[in-house]
Amino acid sequence: MSIEIKAADICSDYCQSDQIIGFGALTETEVDFGVGSVSRLADHVKSLGGKKVLLVTDPGIAEAGHMEWVMWILKNQDIDVLTFTDVRENPTTDDVSLCAKKSQDQSIDLIIGLGGGSSLDTAKGCNFLLTNGGEMKDYWGSGKASQEMLPLIAIPTTAGTGSECQSYAIIADAETHVKMACGDKKAAAKIAILDPELTLTQPSNVTSHTGIDAISHAIETSVTTKRNDISYQYSKLAFDLLNESFESEIKNPKDIEARSKMMLGAAYAGTAIESSMLGAAHAAANPLTAQFDIIHGAAVGLMLPHVIQFNSEDSDTKRIYADLFEGDLSGRVIDLLTIAGISRELSSYGVDKGNVPALIKDALSQWTGTFNPRTVGEDDFTYLYESAF
């Protein structure tokens, strides 16, 4: 089996390509990719029978003018819009409940998530509550929604999480801060619109952090215990695109070809996550975000070189890393972090060695760590965190 990616999609014509790309092997999400693709939004909404949509986004996206543009496209085609603009980074159960409360009894027939992974995850989470009731933790895990869900259109404005190609919403418990992965095939977007132009307005630190996150997804998915031949092809394709274009994107933020490759790479990496999940870098990073507010991309990025070295003790994993990148992969990640201007030292984020036991406790409870190619126990997390000082 192959993932049927057309050669025309991996050429220098990224900017103008409006072809639908071969994501179909792992996800049923239809992808509309290319500069200006968001202008086709109303057609997509109508094709899914949408008449009154809930638009979920964050204040930054509203400020950047994207929300206004999207609303104009919809209203111009007589589609009613209810907006929820209160998305916060690393959304919690409270955020999702608020979104659902605002939109219930409003005859919403389609949901649009516009923004970074937090907006897309809030939109997905809200869909669970609106259509299946209960609370987010009822859907923690996979396939727990019994009722049909509303069609979702995902419009990412960052090249990062790849949430647009996943059926999982990552929602943190508001009290415990534990990140719950709540997934169901019905929750995946029906259509993902990948318009690289939408990433042009993002602040440079968002570009750098989301880019590192996407790169970490390509690397972590390539070696997990749940990987398969198809998911590996997505991981590899994602890594090649991201590794090739990240530096250009950072140095020249207006480089639309680099932006296009990053967006596509992030979506391919996100597609790989759908079946292969993630590994120890994410397990070690999530507690850093929960306890010290370290931005997700920085937290994952700074742990990743140590996780690569740790995992390389396993010969199969070492072989896969070598196939993914010819050369020293952990060294390459360190170079990319330097390009991104992201510190690799935990102490620079206000973490000291006395904090390690609490971090380890939290890391051991992370579901994602269970898919790491090498088992990661208490001693291993101690080694990983201490390596990062």
Ligand SMILES: [Fe+2]
């Ligand atoms: Fe991530």
